[in-house]
Amino acid sequence: MSLIIQPNLTDPDGSYAALIAAHEGLSESQSHALNARLVLILMNQIGDAATIAEALQLARETGAK
Numbered sequence: 001m002s003l004i005i006q007p008n009l010t011d012p013d014g015s016y017a018a019l020i021a022a023h024e025g026l027s028e029s030q031s032h033a034l035n036a037r038l039v040l041i042l043m044n045q046i047g048d049a050a051t052i053a054e055a056l057q058l059a060r061e062t063g064a065k
Contacts, residue, residue, distance in 0.1 A: 003054055 009015050023031045043052050 002051065003058060005058070 022034060026034060046052055046055070
């Protein structure tokens with residue numbers, strides 16, 4: 001697996017707080033739409049289809065546990 005799966009954020013607490021703050025005041029559907037847009041932006045940043053496929057598979061596997 002080529003993905004970084006160990007913690008790699010320089011400020012994990014700040015990053016989490018920023019994510020939560022971005023959702024403040026949004027309805028559930030608006031939050032889902034924000035998450036979808038964020039995922040697409042980050043996928044574009046990654047750019048590589050194989051890496052994206054690997055990340056999607058990992059997210060699905062870890063979410064099923």
